[in-house]
Each structure stands twice: as structure tokens, then as C-alpha cells.
Amino acid sequence: MGNQAEGSALNGELDLSQVDALVEPYLDKQGVVIPVLQKIQEHYGYLPRPALERAARRLRIPLSRLYGVATFYAQFKMMPRGRNIIRVCKGTACHIQGGSKIAERIEEILKIKVNETTPDMKFTLEEVACIGACALAPVMMINDEPHGRLTPDKIKKILASYE
Amino acid sequence: MERFIDPCCERCTHTTKTPCKDFVECCVEGPLCHEDEACAAKRKALIDKVAINNKFVIC
Amino acid sequence: MYEKHLMICGATGCLSSNSGKVKEALEAELARRGIKEKYRLVMAGCVGFCEVGPIIVIYPDEVFYCRLKPGDMAELVEKHLIGGEVVERLLYTSPDVEVPGRFYDTIPFYRKQVFNVLRNSGIIDPEIIDEYIMRGGYRAFSRALKMERPQICDEVKRAGLRGRGGAGFPTGMKWEFTMIAPGEKKYVVCNADEGDPGAFMDRSILEGDPHAVIEGMLICGRAIGADEGYIYCRAEYPLAIKRLRIAIAQAEEYGLLGENILASGFNFHLNIKEGAGAFVCGEETALLASIEGKRGMPRPRPPFPAVSGLFGKPTCINNVETFANIPLILREGGVEEFASIGTESSKGTKVFALAGKIRNTGLCEVPMGITIREVIFDVGGGVQGDREFKAVQAGGPSGGCIPAELLDLPIDYDSLTKAGAIMGSGGLVVMDDRTCMVDLARYFLSFTQKESCGKCIPCREGTKRMLEILERICDGSGEPADLDTLESLAFSIKDSALCGLGQTCPNPILSTIRYFRHEYEEHINEQFCRAGVCKALFQYYIDPETCIGCTRCARVCPVSAISGEKKEVHAIDQSLCTRCGSCVEVCPKNSIQITRVRRKADVSS
Numbered sequence: 001m002g003n004q005a006e007g008s009a010l011n012g013e014l015d016l017s018q019v020d021a022l023v024e025p026y027l028d029k030q031g032v033v034i035p036v037l038q039k040i041q042e043h044y045g046y047l048p049r050p051a052l053e054r055a056a057r058r059l060r061i062p063l064s065r066l067y068g069v070a071t072f073y074a075q076f077k078m079m080p081r082g083r084n085i086i087r088v089c090k091g092t093a094c095h096i097q098g099g100s101k102i103a104e105r106i107e108e109i110l111k112i113k114v115n116e117t118t119p120d121m122k123f124t125l126e127e128v129a130c131i132g133a134c135a136l137a138p139v140m141m142i143n144d145e146p147h148g149r150l151t152p153d154k155i156k157k158i159l160a161s162y163e
Numbered sequence: 164m165e166r167f168i169d170p171c172c173e174r175c176t177h178t179t180k181t182p183c184k185d186f187v188e189c190c191v192e193g194p195l196c197h198e199d200e201a202c203a204a205k206r207k208a209l210i211d212k213v214a215i216n217n218k219f220v221i222c
Numbered sequence: 223m224y225e226k227h228l229m230i231c232g233a234t235g236c237l238s239s240n241s242g243k244v245k246e247a248l249e250a251e252l253a254r255r256g257i258k259e260k261y262r263l264v265m266a267g268c269v270g271f272c273e274v275g276p277i278i279v280i281y282p283d284e285v286f287y288c289r290l291k292p293g294d295m296a297e298l299v300e301k302h303l304i305g306g307e308v309v310e311r312l313l314y315t316s317p318d319v320e321v322p323g324r325f326y327d328t329i330p331f332y333r334k335q336v337f338n339v340l341r342n343s344g345i346i347d348p349e350i351i352d353e354y355i356m357r358g359g360y361r362a363f364s365r366a367l368k369m370e371r372p373q374i375c376d377e378v379k380r381a382g383l384r385g386r387g388g389a390g391f392p393t394g395m396k397w398e399f400t401m402i403a404p405g406e407k408k409y410v411v412c413n414a415d416e417g418d419p420g421a422f423m424d425r426s427i428l429e430g431d432p433h434a435v436i437e438g439m440l441i442c443g444r445a446i447g448a449d450e451g452y453i454y455c456r457a458e459y460p461l462a463i464k465r466l467r468i469a470i471a472q473a474e475e476y477g478l479l480g481e482n483i484l485a486s487g488f489n490f491h492l493n494i495k496e497g498a499g500a501f502v503c504g505e506e507t508a509l510l511a512s513i514e515g516k517r518g519m520p521r522p523r524p525p526f527p528a529v530s531g532l533f534g535k536p537t538c539i540n541n542v543e544t545f546a547n548i549p550l551i552l553r554e555g556g557v558e559e560f561a562s563i564g565t566e567s568s569k570g571t572k573v574f575a576l577a578g579k580i581r582n583t584g585l586c587e588v589p590m591g592i593t594i595r596e597v598i599f600d601v602g603g604g605v606q607g608d609r610e611f612k613a614v615q616a617g618g619p620s621g622g623c624i625p626a627e628l629l630d631l632p633i634d635y636d637s638l639t640k641a642g643a644i645m646g647s648g649g650l651v652v653m654d655d656r657t658c659m660v661d662l663a664r665y666f667l668s669f670t671q672k673e674s675c676g677k678c679i680p681c682r683e684g685t686k687r688m689l690e691i692l693e694r695i696c697d698g699s700g701e702p703a704d705l706d707t708l709e710s711l712a713f714s715i716k717d718s719a720l721c722g723l724g725q726t727c728p729n730p731i732l733s734t735i736r737y738f739r740h741e742y743e744e745h746i747n748e749q750f751c752r753a754g755v756c757k758a759l760f761q762y763y764i765d766p767e768t769c770i771g772c773t774r775c776a777r778v779c780p781v782s783a784i785s786g787e788k789k790e791v792h793a794i795d796q797s798l799c800t801r802c803g804s805c806v807e808v809c810p811k812n813s814i815q816i817t818r819v820r821r822k823a824d825v826s827s
Contacts, residue, residue: 030533033515034498038457072517072675074499075457091419092615092651093577095665101802108780129501129669131458132422133238134577134649135272135584144460146238152804153778167352168476179477184485186477187364190355213262213353215227215281215345221358 018043019054026059033061033069037076046077074129082117082124084162087141091130098151099138103127105152106140109159123159164205171202191222224262226303227281229344232265233429234422234461235272235584240292244276247292251299261303267343267430271331272584274314279344284325287312318603331582334600336563338571339546340587343430348465351472354433360478362552366441367486371401374445374552381551381560382569387413387504387541388617388646389722390568390635396538399528400446403536408448410439411532411539413509414455414462417501418618419669421649423573424542426585428455428462431546432469438545440478440490441552446538449489454509457496466494501619501673505721506539508675519675520721541647543573564590568634578615578651579606588633595629598652609654613737617646619666619673620726622733623659642733644726658755659738660745663731664692670727681724684715688731696756700746709735754816757801761819766791768813775805775814 022039026032036059040051047070056063070076088094088103103114106125110118117124133139136148147158164171167190174197177183189195191210194202214220230236230245245263252258269277274288278298285308287298294312301309313322314329323329337343346353354360366374379394400408412435416424428435439451455463470492473479481489495513502508503518510532512518531537547570551560561569568590574597577583581603588597598604598614605611613623622643624631631637635645653662671685688711691704712728719725735742744750751759764775764784771789776782783799786792794805806814 031495031513031515034495034512035515038496038498068517069515072500073497076498090669092618092649092665093420093583095419096578096651096653096657096662098803101804104802128458129417129499129673130419130421131234132416132425133234133272134420134422134575134651135235135275136238137577137583139238146234148238151807152780152802167355177477179474179480182477182482182485184364184367186484187355187360190352209352210356211223213227213347213350214356215229216284219345220356222361 014044014048014050016050016054019051020058023055023058032059033066034073037066037070041076046080049078080117080121082121084122084142085124085126086159087126087128087131088114089129089131089133089137089139089141090127091132091134091137091139093134093137094130094139097137101152102138102140102150102155105155106159109156122162164209167206167209171205172199174199175202191220225260226283227262227264229264229266229269229279229281231267231269231275231277231344233268233272233426234459235268236275236277237461239272239275241276241290243292244278244290244295247295248278248299251295252303255299255304257303264347266345267348268340268426268585269344270335270340270426270585270587271329271582273582279325281345283308286314286323286325286329288314316603331584331586331601331603334588334592334596335586336571336589337587338550338560338563339427339434339543339573340430340585341550342434343426346431348430348432349468351433351469351476354431358553359433359549360437362549362556363437363440363444363478364484365554366444366552367484367488371445371447372398374441375401377557378445378548378551381557382564382567383544383547383551383560384568384635385541386543386547386572386647388620388644390645393540393544396528396540397442397445399526400448400536400538403529405536407450407535408446409532409535409537410443410446410448410451411506411509411513411527411537412439412451412453412542412545413504413506413539414453414459414542415497415504415509416456416459416542416647417504418620418647418649420575420577420615420618420651421647422575423585423648425456425459425462427542427546427573428459429465432462432465433473434546434549435466435542436469436473436479436492438540438548439492440483441548442538442540442545443490444488446536448538449491451490451492452495452513452532453492454495454497454503454513457498463494463496470494500675501669502675502721502723505723508721509539510537517675519677520723522720543648565632565634567636572633572645572648574648574650576602576650576652579609579654579657580604580650580652581606590634591632593630593632594624597633597650598629602652605652605654609656612653612655612657613659615643615651615653615662615730616649617644617729618649619670620644620722620729621646622729623653623662623737624733625737642729642736644729656753656755658696658751658753659734659741660692660695660751661753661755663734664689664696666730667692667727670723673723674727675723678718678720678724680715680718681720681727684711684719685724685727687711688715688728692731695742695745696751696759698745698749698756698758700742702746704746705735705739705742748818750818752816754801754803754806759819760801760816761796762794762799762801762805762814763817764792764794765813765815768811770811770813772810774808774810778804778808780804 326332375398383393384390508518508520527537667689676682769791776784783795
């Protein structure tokens with residue numbers, strides 16, 4: 001997920017030629033919608049509508065079905081996301097260990113709400129049901145890196161270490 | 164013999180194309196289809212490399 | 223030959239506490255001394271004790287080092303590896319042991335545990351199939367290939383294995399139903415969509431011993447006559463997916479997956495499907511819809527998946543831990559050994575994830591029938607900071623709370639159900655006096671409400687209404703009639719929702735009302751949250767008797783609501799305080815206390 005911001009719709013240009021190659025291995029197979037969406041999102045960082053339209057035509061699957069699946073699952077994003085994805089765990093263990101205070105502090109520092117992106121595209125703040133690192137609650141992941149045993153005071157320093 | 168899938172000698176014929184029914188048991192206790200101390204030693208060497216204690220191997 | 227084996231815990235828990243850096247430091251130190259070849263370093267599976275991670279266990283010496291830092295590695299190499307002397311300072315120490323615990327047998331956390339499912343985790347390299355085979359791996363499958371199909375189902379039935387995903391349906395019966403269902407094409411599906419917040423057993427099994435799950439699926443495929451399987455795993459578990467991919471590739475290379483496996487004529491192919499983040503997909507019919515590439519919506523049963531499942535074909539769905547138990551049962555003499563552990567109705571062991579306000583957080587495997595008290599106090603070491611135990615939540619959003627008076631309840635499927643909780647997948651979240659039970663019910667409901675797929679009205683609308691009521695209670699606008707409304711809604715949803723998610727989502731509410739009704743009543747009638755969680759229902763004050771004027775609270779307060787001179791008693795300005803609780807965390811004397819909010823009427827007069 002490293003190059004997700006590249007090629008995003010920031011400047012209004014989107015290279016759609018990649019869609020065909022991404023879809024190619026899934027032609028004429030069953031149960032492909034989720035993996036196809038995962039591939040497109042892996043490439044663009046989110047699901048741009050023009051890319052979905054192109055994929056729908058290639059796969060001969062109605063766009064409405066792709067859209068229906070995309071909006072059902074938490075993993076799929078319809079908007080461009082920041083360079084760094086912060087995922088604050090909302091699991092039970094994190095909840096009772098004060099996880100909501102972590103999210104609140106991040107919101108204060110970055111001045112964005114959950115599911116929003118900072119204007120400079122540096123951070124996107126999201127919530128995740130549970131990342132299964134309950135022993136270290138409260139926990140957040142930034143990109144693929146877990147940060148455990150958090151307190152609100154530690155947040156600023158951690159965020160500062162990301163570009 | 165670096166791994167169990169490597170044949171101990173040309174008498175071992177187990178591959179995905181020509182499977183041997185005793186392959187799993189043969190890995191640790193083998194060779195089962197022929198007798199050869201050298202072949203057995205190869206298996207033991209593989210095990211000795213990673214067995215952390217004498218309870219490690221389970222037959 | 224290696225002189226020593228250093229098993230570094232490489233599971234998500236220890237990785238979060240920096241075991242990766244510890245390994246790098248260790249490697250660098252060994253390289254610096256030019257003795258790298260003498261030692262085998264393995265990023266191994268979870269050994270359970272996440273609380274004290276990162277962990278390294280050294281064999282054959284049997285020494286357990288914990289709470290390691292990269293800076294400790296030079297000493298560990300110098301003293302232990304070269305000098306042959308145990309580094310006392312890095313052993314397990316805690317108030318519950320007199321002398322530092324050197325190995326599993328002297329660490330209380332491990333004393334009551336039985337390693338069956340976790341038999342290989344932490345002692346093999348999960349990315350090398352040969353090590354799994356040395357541990358007796360794939361022998362049960364090899365044996366099953368020589369058995370008749372009904373005979374395999376019969377052994378699973380006789381062992382008494384019940385589904386480890388939560389509901390506890392007898393596994394052997396499920397297999398038999400799928401075996402006798404008519405149809406040429408059948409499927410085996412492994413449910414690794416561990417969605418319960420607070421549970422991470424399946425993740426640890428997949429990360430630590432992926433071949434055990436694959437072998438279990440192979441045996442199932444052989445028993446029911448399936449030639450294809452799917453593992454549906456959460457995308458949030460990247461390491462588990464990576465290890466599974468490696469394991470599948472190796473099993474294929476070794477001829478243990480594919481065509482004509484071990485010359486038996488049995489074919490089996492395995493696919494991984496990454497879940498896309500929807501809790502409802504843990505429900506079996508929703509999971510199947512998701513594999514088929516649709517929205518993960520459940521459908522009414524019957525027909526059960528055993529008759530019409532994936533792509534309309536007979537399908538056997540089991541959970542990760544269930545499959546990991548199978549190789550133990552199918553090996554020679556395995557049935558008797560498996561059934562010798564546990565109670566009359568619940569056999570074998572169960573893996574639990576201990577989290578929340580418990581001292582020893584982590585993963586443990588205990589025999590069925592052990593009491594909750596033993597798990598929480600003997601294995602788990604009791605409540606953090608010796609605070610008062612209030613309840614333990616079992617089974618996540620579908621489960622319930624077990625209060626202190628039921629601590630001696632034995633852990634088995636039936637006792638837990640009777641107490642209003644469920645075995646669930648095995649998450650145990652401990653709560654102390656600072657956890658508000660109303661807020662907890664609200665938390666679970668906000669989760670299920672968000673995750674409700676919206677197909678059936680009881681769940682879609684009912685969870686929304688119940689959540690509104692709970693939010694109102696937590697905000698201080700609860701009404702006395704709310705409790706009755708909540709209960710009647712809860713019972714109607716239980717009776718009428720379409721799938722397991724809907725039918726069980728009222729459990730957290732019902733069980734908290736059952737055991738903690740007084741807390742609800744206090745919220746509603748007295749506008750007071752004694753746990754200090756619901757922000758509108760309490761105030762902080764600084765106890766003048768104990769405050770030493772250290773100024774820490776004033777410095778940490780984000781809204782500058784605390785004032786006071788150094789070495790003098792501090793005070794909180796209630797009009798500024800946001801009740802964030804930062805001051806409570808830093809106060810060395812526990813001086814920041816909770817009190818009732820003074821009513822508006824009192825303030826204005």
C-alpha cells in the first residue's frame with residue numbers, strides 16, 4: 001500500500017490504462033468482485049469511479065454490483081486517502097482501556113474527524129474494529145506499523161515521526 | 164538432502180506427479196522402501212538441525 | 223548443528239512491542255562477534271504471554287527471557303550464549319513469584335495451561351513445513367487417507383469436538399451431514415474472519431502453526447468428499463495471510479495438496495479469500511456470499527450450508543481452532559486422548575485471549591471445565607493494579623458479562639450459556655470498578671448497529687432504537703421506563719432476527735441488565751456513573767486530604783482547568799473540565815476522585 005497516493009485524482013488526471021491489466025487475471029472466473037476491488041484499491045489507494053466503470057465493462061458485471069459490494073465492506077474507500085493511514089482500534093479491550101481518548105487526541109492534533117484526510121494529504125484517520133493486539137491496548141496502526149500501550153500524551157510524538 | 168522433499172537417493176520417487184503413499188511417515192522414520200544407513204542419516208541430520216530437544220520429534 | 227536455538231516471538235503482540243528491533247539487535251551482535259552460524263534464530267509463533275513481550279526462549283537450555291529491549295542483546299550474547307550463564311535480570315519477575323521464573327514450569331501464567339492446539343506455536347518455524355512434519359504433522363491426514371469416510375466422521379464424533387467458533391455445534395455431526403448430502407462437488411471452508419473485538423486466538427494459530435489448519439481442512443475434505451477449500455481470512459491479519467500462503471505453497475510442493483495426494487486418488491486444492499472488513503461475514507451464510515463476491519448478507523437457513531452452501535454446493539464450514547484440533551483427534555489413539563480432557567459435554571481444550579484490565583494479558587490454552595476464577599486469577603494473575611474485579615465479558619458482541627459471584631463457574635459451552643454469556647470464539651475481557659456496564663452495553667450495541675447488514679428489520683431498526691435508548695441513558699436523559707423497553711426490544715430481536723449476529727446482539731444488554739441493573743438505575747434515577755466513564759454523569763474533584771501539590775495534573779490538563787501552587791492542594795474548575803481523565807492517569811496519590819454532578823438547580827441557587 002506504499003504508493004497509494006501516486007496516480008490519485010489529486011490533479012484530476014487518472015491513468016486508467018492499468019485497470020485492464022489489473023482485471024485481466026479475473027476474466028471469466030466466479031467470485032471475483034472482491035479481489036478485483038482489492039487490486040484496484042491497492043493500485044490507486046482508493047476506488048476511483050472511472051476505474052470502476054472501466055472494470056465493470058471489462059468484467060461484464062454491472063457497475064451497480066461493483067458499487068454495491070464496494071460500499072458494503074469497510075475496507076473499500078471511495079475517496080482518495082492520505083499518505084499515512086492511521087487506524088485507531090475500537091476493540092473491546094481498547095475501549096475499556098481508554099481507546100476513545102486516543103482518537104479524540106488525534107482529532108484535536110490533526111483537526112480532522114474519523115474518516116477524514118488532512119488537507120496536505122499527510123494523514124487519514126480511520127477506525128478499525130479490532131486489530132487483535134488486545135494485550136497492548138489501547139492500540140493504533142499507522143500504515144502497517146502497530147503502536148501499543150498508548151496514552152494521549154504519546155500521540156504527538158508518534159505522529160511527528162511520519163512524513 | 165536439504166529438505167524432506169529432496170530424494171535421499173535415486174530410489175525415492177516421491178514427487179507431485181508420482182506420489183508415494185508413505186511419504187509423510189518416511190520423512191522422519193525413513194527410508195521405508197529400502198534400507199540404507201546413509202539415507203537414514205540424511206534424514207536424521209535434517210532433524211538434528213532444528214530439533215530443540217529430545218521431545219521435539221513426534222512419530 | 224546449532225549450539226542453541228533462539229525462538230523469538232514474532233506474533234503481532236510481540237511485534238507491536240518491538241520484537242523486530244530486538245531480533246535485529248541480536249543479529250547485529252552475533253555478526254559483530256562473528257558467531258552467527260552457531261545459533262539458530264527463528265521468528266516463531268506466539269507463546270501467549272504478550273504482556274511481557276518481546277520474548278525469546280532459548281533451547282535446549284529452556285530459558286525464557288522477557289520484556290527485552292534491543293539494548294539487552296549484547297549482555298544476552300556475552301553472558302548466556304558465550305558465558306553459558308543465565309541472565310537473571312531478564313528472566314520473568316513479578317509479585318506472584320518469589321524467585322525469577324526460568325522456564326514455563328516456574329511461571330504461574332503457564333502452570334494451568336495445556337498445549338494442544340498451540341502445541342507447535344513458538345517451537346517451530348511456521349514458515350518451514352519440514353518442522354511441522356517432524357512434530358508429527360500430516361500423519362493424521364495420511365492415516366485418514368487409509369480410512370473409510372464414515373469412519374473419519376465417527377472418530378470426530380466420538381472425540382466430542384464441538385465448534386470452536388462460538389455456537390459449539392458438534393463438528394462430527396456437521397461433517398456427517400455434509401458427507402451424506404448428495405452432490406458431486408463439495409467444499410470445505412475455514413472461517414478465519416475473526417471479527418469479535420477482543421479476540422485474537424485464530425490469528426495466533428494461523429501465524430504460529432498454519433499447517434495444522436491446512437491438515438485439518440484436508441482431513442475434512444477427505445471425510446466429506448470435497449476437492450476444494452477456501453480459507454476466509456480477515457485482511458487486517460496480513461501476517462497470518464502471508465504465513466498461510468507460504469504454507470499452502472509448501473504443501474503443494476510436497477504433494478500434500480493437489481492431485482492424487484499420496485497416491486490415494488484424493489484431490490484437494492486450497493484458496494485464500496481475504497475478507498474486506500464486515501463483521502457479519504463471520505456468520506456462515508454471509509461468509510459464503512462474500513466468497514462468491516457478493517455483499518456479505520446472510521440468508522435464512524434451511525437449507526443449511528451442509529446441503530446447499532458455496533455456489534449452491536454442499537459445504538462444511540468450521541472455525542480455525544476447530545480445524546487445528548482435528549489432526550490431534552485423527553492420529554493413532556487421538557480420540558481417547560482428546561476426550562480424556564474436559565467435561566462430559568465439552569471435550570478438549572479451549573484457547574482464550576485475555577485482555578482488558580487483567581495483569582497477564584495474552585493467549586492461554588486451558589482444559590475445558592476449568593473455572594473462570596482459575597483462568598482470570600491463576601493464569602491471568604488477577605486484576606491490574608489490584609483493583610476490584612467487576613465482571614468478565616465473554617463472547618464479544620454476541621456474548622455477555624459474567625459477574626464476580628459467578629467466578630467459580632466451570633468453562634464449558636452449557637454453563638456459560640446458562641449464565642447468559644456464550645463460549646464465543648474465546649475472547650475474555652476483564653473489567654474492574656472503573657468500567658461502566660451501561661457504557662459497555664452501549665459500546666457493543668454501537669458496534670453491532672454499525673455492522674448490521676440491514677437485511678432484516680428487527681436487527682436494522684431494533685439495534686438503532688436500542689442504541690438510542692442507551693445513548694440517552696449515558697447522557698443522563700434516561701427514563702425509568704427505558705429498562706422495560708430495552709428488555710422487550712431485546713427479546714423481540716432475539717426471537718425474530720434473521721441471522722446469528724442479530725439474534726445474539728441483545729446479549730450484552732440483557733446480561734448487563736441481569737447482573738448490573740443497579741448501575742442502569744443509578745444512571746437513570748440519580749444521574750450518576752460511579753465508574754467515571756459517562757462524562758455527563760460525574761465530576762472529578764481533588765481530595766484535599768491526599769493531594770501533595772506535585773503539579774503533575776495541572777501540567778497535563780489539556781484545557782488548563784486545574785490550578786494550584788506547588789506543594790499546595792490543587793483544585794479543578796468544573797466549568798472548564800472536559801473529564802478527559804488525563805489527570806487521573808498521572809496522579810501519584812490517587813487523589814482525583816469521582817463525585818456526583820451538582821444539579822443545575824443547586825448551582826443556580
